[in-house]
Amino acid sequence: MRSRRRNTNLSLIKVEYALEAIKQGSAVVGLTTKTHAVLVALKRNAEELGSYQKKIIKVDEHLGIALAGLAPDARVLSNYLREQALNQKMVFNRPLSTEKASILLADKAQKNTQSYGGRPYGVGLLIIGYDETGAHLFEFQPSGSSLEYVGAAIGARSQAGRTYLERTFEEYANATKEELIVHGLNALRDTLAQDKELTKLNTSIAVVGKDTEFTLYDDDDVQQWLDRLDSVANNRRGAAAGNDDDDDEDENNDEGDEKKDDAAASAEEEGVKDEDKMETDE
Amino acid sequence: MDHDPFRWGRPNDATYGGYNTKIAHANPQAGNAAMPTMNTQQPIVTGTSVIAMKFKDGIVIAADNLGSYGALARFDDVERLFPVGENTVVGISGDISDLQYISRLLEDLEIDNNYDYDGHSLRAPHIHEYLQKVFYARRSKMDPLWNSTIVGGFDDEGKPFLKYVDLLGVKYSAPTLATGFGAYLASPILRKVIFEEKDVEKVDEETARNAIKECMKVLYYRDARSLDKYSMITITKEKGVVFEKNLRSENQSWRFAKDIKGYGTQKV
Numbered sequence: 434m435r436s437r438r439r440n441t442n443l444s445l446i447k448v449e450y451a452l453e454a455i456k457q458g459s460a461v462v463g464l465t466t467k468t469h470a471v472l473v474a475l476k477r478n479a480e481e482l483g484s485y486q487k488k489i490i491k492v493d494e495h496l497g498i499a500l501a502g503l504a505p506d507a508r509v510l511s512n513y514l515r516e517q518a519l520n521q522k523m524v525f526n527r528p529l530s531t532e533k534a535s536i537l538l539a540d541k542a543q544k545n546t547q548s549y550g551g552r553p554y555g556v557g558l559l560i561i562g563y564d565e566t567g568a569h570l571f572e573f574q575p576s577g578s579s580l581e582y583v584g585a586a587i588g589a590r591s592q593a594g595r596t597y598l599e600r601t602f603e604e605y606a607n608a609t610k611e612e613l614i615v616h617g618l619n620a621l622r623d624t625l626a627q628d629k630e631l632t633k634l635n636t637s638i639a640v641v642g643k644d645t646e647f648t649l650y651d652d653d654d655v656q657q658w659l660d661r662l663d664s665v666a667n668n669r670r671g672a673a674a675g676n677d678d679d680d681d682e683d684e685n686n687d688e689g690d691e692k693k694d695d696a697a698a699s700a701e702e703e704g705v706k707d708e709d710k711m712e713t714d715e
Numbered sequence: 716m717d718h719d720p721f722r723w724g725r726p727n728d729a730t731y732g733g734y735n736t737k738i739a740h741a742n743p744q745a746g747n748a749a750m751p752t753m754n755t756q757q758p759i760v761t762g763t764s765v766i767a768m769k770f771k772d773g774i775v776i777a778a779d780n781l782g783s784y785g786a787l788a789r790f791d792d793v794e795r796l797f798p799v800g801e802n803t804v805v806g807i808s809g810d811i812s813d814l815q816y817i818s819r820l821l822e823d824l825e826i827d828n829n830y831d832y833d834g835h836s837l838r839a840p841h842i843h844e845y846l847q848k849v850f851y852a853r854r855s856k857m858d859p860l861w862n863s864t865i866v867g868g869f870d871d872e873g874k875p876f877l878k879y880v881d882l883l884g885v886k887y888s889a890p891t892l893a894t895g896f897g898a899y900l901a902s903p904i905l906r907k908v909i910f911e912e913k914d915v916e917k918v919d920e921e922t923a924r925n926a927i928k929e930c931m932k933v934l935y936y937r938d939a940r941s942l943d944k945y946s947m948i949t950i951t952k953e954k955g956v957v958f959e960k961n962l963r964s965e966n967q968s969w970r971f972a973k974d975i976k977g978y979g980t981q982k983v
Contacts, residue, residue: 525837526844527871532833565871566834 447553448546451502451575454555458501460588460624461488462617463559463570464598469610469642470561470568472499473617475588475624476635489639489649493518495528495563497639497647498573501588502556510538510554510573531562535571535579543577557587563641586620594620610640615661622667630666631659718759754858758810760784762795763940764897765806766930767865768905769875769890769915770923773951774867776806777927779935780961781942788942796946798956799825802868803839804948805846808894809862809882817860820849839868839876843886851884859883863894868950875915890915893930896938901930924949932964936971943967 461474474488489499490511496518500507517537518529538558545553558573572585583606584598597620605616617638622631629635638650638658650658659665717723760782767776782790795814797805799821807814824845828837843866853860863881870876878888890912891905908926909918927947935943943964949957 524845524848525841527835527841530833530835533831533835536831564835 445546445576448576451553451555452557455502455557455574455587456589456591458503458556458588459488460586460591460594460621461499461501461559462584462586462591462594462598462620462624463499463561463572463582464584464602464605464613464617464620465561465568465570465582466606466608466613466642467567468563469613469640469645470563470570471610471613471617472497472559472561472637472639473614473621474499474637475621475631476637478635485635487637489637491639491647491649492534493522493528494646495641496531496534497561497641497649499559499561499637499639500556501558501591502575503554504556506554506556507558510541510556510558513541514538528564529562530564530566531560531569531571532566532581534562535560535573535581538573539577539579542573542575545575546577559585559587561639561641563643563645568642584620586624588624590624590626593623597623610642610645611661614638614640614658618658618662622662622665625667627667631662632665633659754856755810755813755861758813758861760789760811761940762793762808762811762814763938764893764895764901764934765795765808765863765865766893766897766901766905766927766934767806767867767877767891768909768918768923768927769877770918770920771916772875772920772953773869773949774804774875774877775920775923775927775947775949776804776865776867777931777945777947777962778806778808779931779942779945781940781944782811783940786939788940791942791944794946794960796948796958797821798948798958799842800828800837800868802950802952802955803837803842804867804950804956805842806865806867806894806948807862808864810860813860813862817846817849817862817864838871839866839878840870842866842868843876843878843880847880847884847886850880850882854883865892865894867948869952873952896940897930897934900934900937904930904933920949920951928962928964931962932967935964935967936969 459475459477461472463470463472472489476485476488478485486504489497490507491497492511492514498511498514514534517534521527521529542554545551553575555575560571560573562569570582570585571579572582572587573579584602586594586598601616605613608616618631633652633655636655636659638655639647641647762782763779765776765778767774776796778795780791780793781788782793793811795807797818799805805821807817825837846864846866850860859882861882863879865877865879867877877890877892878886879892879894880886890909891902893901905926908922909915931945935941945962947959947962
């Protein structure tokens with residue numbers, strides 16, 4: 434038996450809520466070249482003395498995910514992926530392909546939108562991997578969609594990171610691993626709230642690619658990468674002053690007004706989301 | 716002999732009591748609760764040797780078309796070579812019903828793989844690993860698939876790939892391979908052409924094919940469960956899978972037969 438609550442435009446309400454949960458999570462950014470894929474994530478701690486919530490999970494030597502939303506759901510999904518990767522290794526003696534991994538996750542998530550009683554996963558994922566067809570980045574959504582990107586950002590204020598990626602993706606198409614990480618950190622920095630900055634404690638970095646196993650940098654290992662940035666604080670004010678004219682043409686541009694409150698920011702993201710949805714529905 | 720175990724009967728219920736399905740994990744759902752679960756104890760209809768060898772651009776593999784029922788040459792149209800995916804072949808000897816089961820598994824595998832076509836093709840090493848797991852799982856249930864198989868194709872680096880796996884899950888690879896009787900009769904001949912891995916580079920397609928054809932002839936001379944009608948598959952990067960069916964062992968000479976002594980009623 435199936436039971437679905439729909440609102441007037443035929444979307445599933447519980448799926449809408451799940452997609453909303455992603456926006457509550459802190460931002461993660463992913464980007465790829467042909468040979469490498471990088472994830473960077475902003476970790477949150479519940480309180481000053483508490484530890485930071487893990488944002489990037491290694492799945493296999495060649496595969497990993499970053500999450501935005503409900504961490505327990507992400508752990509369930511990453512355990513499932515590890516199982517699948519191990520199974521592929523045991524039965525076929527080959528690594529799980531990145532695309533297959535993202536499809537498996539999407540199918541699993543879609544099942545939860547189909548029947549009554551269950552709930553969709555409240556988490557969005559960025560999946561990176563390197564396999565015989567090169568480096569890949571996929572964005573997973575609890576609605577059961579899974580799309581490939583060269584650069585993607587999900588989570589709170591991720592639109593700012595996406596704007597950075599859209600502006601620079603042609604530069605990093607042929608970047609080295611190191612340059613790619615710096616681009617990722619720049620994008621992540623743009624998603625920061627006004628009074629925050631990237632530190633070695635709140636930043637996670639992962640890279641995978643040609644001759645590079647999936648490597649996760651946390652805590653002290655992050656410092657070497659932060660040292661490569663011109664600034665660890667959000668420099669949107671400076672950028673806004675500098676090239677305001679060019680960017681105003683971009684209708685989704687949120688560089689201009691920093692004092693915009695969170696509600697307004699998320700309203701804008703909502704608008705963007707709807708636009709995205711229309712494109713995928715075509 | 717009546718080969719249907721269900722008609723063999725069992726000790727009289729009146730004398731010995733009904734069959735206790737609780738013994739030895741007997742499976743009462745299997746249709747006939749009066750009988751225990753039965754596993755394969757021996758092959759019934761069988762196919763004889765599969766022989767294969769590498770050459771510098773690929774591999775060649777051959778198997779005859781005979782299905783033997785014991786010593787009886789029962790079927791002369793059994794195909795024992797199965798192309799899988801783009802560049803792989805599986806050659807199967809042993810029980811023919813298990814061969815048919817394996818061929819269905821391989822078909823399903825290929826279909827499943829094609830559903831999520833993502834540029835990751837199913838190559839010989841993957842298929843070999845899969846088969847090995849299937850064989851080992853079945854032997855662990857004490858219900859083996861009674862076959863020896865050879866998987867040929869290209870490995871992940873694009874080099875010729877040849878590997879054996881059998882009913883126990885035993886696997887090994889070599890530049891020349893043969894199952895069953897062929898391991899005794901064909902291997903020495905093939906090893907004259909390729910003794911070790913580095914010799915593969917020196918052997919071209921023509922030489923390899925001729926060596927395999929010669930072996931099929933020798934096998935027909937000396938293996939009483941063989942046929943001179945066979946199939947051969949040659950795989951190269953250039954031409955892909957070339958499947959030749961209904962080949963005959965040519966230029967047979969049975970003159971050596973009169974010198975074989977020590978069998979039957981003849982006086983030596």
